[in-house]
Amino acid sequence: MRKLFAITGILVVAGLVLAACGGAAPAPSGGGETVTVVETVVVTVEVPAAPAAPAVVAPAGYGVTLETVKARGNLICGVNSQVPGFGYVDANGNFSGFDVDYCHALAAAIFGDPGKVEFRPVTAAERFTALQSGEIDILSRNTTWSLVRDTELGGNFVHTTFYDGQGMMVPADSGITTLEDLDGGTICVQTGTTTELNLADVMAARGVSYTPAVFEDADSTFAAYSEGRCDGVTTDKSGLVSRRTVLADPSAHVIIDETMSKEPLGPMVRHGDDQWFDIAQWTVFALFSSEEFGITSANVDSVMASATAPEVKRLLGVEGDLGLKLGLENNWAYNIIKLVGNYEEVYNRNLGPDTPTYIPRGYNSLYTDGGLLYAPPFR
């Protein structure tokens, strides 16, 4: 009998452990071939089987994420916690930054309340697994859009929200001005990034020999760099600008005048739910368009009252039912603008001239100003 107790005990413990581990692996969203799982799948021994709800002719998985988010009452957003200006936790434990504000905008679009977001800090190495497994609803963590990530990693990039390029930062007194000057040197880089791959590509192409020192997260990468472990540190230029602000003496470091790659950064969603993809994408476009139309959080009410341009009316939900087509309220874009702001406001709040992480807008200007931001028509 005692033996039986022991065995049962082991089974229970093993079950708990496996359930905990398994929780991260299986995808909680979407329906199978014959069943549709509506709620987040909690891994239990039984295979969950909820009755299917075939509302529209749509592929399996369509609309599941929005359902889940609404039922849960908040959006779970995977963000960075270590890059000031993009995703950073301040001394009070609040998240702030450009990527963080995108999550606020999405929450405003869904709930009309930008605060209904739960932020999950994820490292570069964890982020795709977290998204695949359904631990987060959306990944908004200065992630570079690339083909492999769009296909094999089981996700879809929503749209580029920030056009970036990879750069190299070196100590100002080192006299290094080109990548060739780094020959024989050591370069600090973060694991699991496109940066790591670009570095190998660019150095191989230029025939520069170097030793990588590869770290697990941004904090340890820059800690080692500031201890002098490396001759240079590389990441996206925006990341370098932002991390430089938290080094002991920011003026002692320079970003050399070389751009090693294209780095289009943007949010990413899971494969399999096109409605969720659309919502995430048009939230980006709403941010772009509101800047284009000159609508800000300050003037959105007066614009709405006096709007004559049809597209502005459609965007704000005064005319038409664009919001309903996305599965949202018709005033979704109004909520984004009113509660979070337009693209310019979000940009200036986090990366503008008044912030320590100032990055000139460059490519991240509207197409009308010579930049790359261009939203499809709201109709």
Place this chain on the structure above:
Amino acid sequence: MQIKEGQSTTIPFWRDERILKILGQVIFAVAVLWFFSSIFQNMKVGLAKQGISLSFNFLKGVSGFDIAETFFPYDRSSTYWQAYQIGLLNTLLVSITGIIFATILGVILGVARLSTNFIINRLAAFYLEFIRNLSLLVFLIFWYLGVFLKLPRVKEAIIWPGDIFLSNRGVGIPWGLPTASYPTFRLFLIFGFILALIVFFSLRVYSQRTGRAPLTTIWTLLTFILVALIGWIILPEKPLMLDVPRVEGLRLTGGKILTPEFMALTSGLVLYTSAFIGEVVRAGIQSVSKGQVEASRALGLNVFQTLRLVVFPQALRVIVPPLTSQYLNLIKNSSLAIAVAYPDVFYVANTIQNQTGRAVEMIGSVMVTYLIFSLITSVLMNWYNQRIKLVER
């Protein structure tokens, strides 16, 4: 309750304890199998929904990233599988180096802990208590950020006598560079090794036949060194050229460069594990009864002989099983390498996982890898334990 003969056949099977026992086992096994298969199925369905299928074919793909410390030529155009192998070899290197040094230091500590010299005894006790109560991760990060990266820059490297360079790019030590006559010298080494084995076994036989205890280890080593020395002297060109580390541009080259990551990881693991081994050794020595020591002293053995011939052989029986656990701990703890950026198998697997999105496959591979390492260690240590355990007649 006694059952009369002839009646036992009438017991229904659901009350027959023998059948119930077997039935219990079967039900348990089925439940376990079902549990695992449903978890696996759940995962597969979840992955399939996102268009991901389980496969190891991706390992043949071009990795595209560089690794700092490699045993064989590796660059960005090598495959993921080669990257994984580099991780494996680095884990092995750290584990073996760690086990050797931790054992040596541990034995010294264990003996020092029992020393009658007050200062040695107290120092050892302080060390053991201090180290054993630290967190290994904190300890490793201390060694990395607090010690090895705090060394001066390459250009201001500290040079210790014997051309040992200390800098934050690594510790450079002089190292032999093979010359043209090295292949011949290698033959000498092999010959010396065989001769040493012969000496070892003949001394063993001699000792068993006569009951004397010759210094087998020392004579064996001496044989090997002697042959190597003869080879060194008679060869016209020296087989190894001394290569001294030097500063060249941004880097430290020449000799052998031990990176700060490797140094931090091995010194952390060695110092940490040696504290535990020290306690294991002390327990082993104390398990040998006082009478044994007194008797051997009465027979005229000196302190060293007493330790070598009487105490250690008996203490080993107590030491080896917990020592095995410490070795296993060291191997598994080496996966903390990721905290100090040393490319061990876990670190490389993590990078591969991230670049390919193959989380399930890579985590599975790492688990299997550590399992194999641990099982091999256990088998070797159990075999050794069998050899030294008390022969009961």
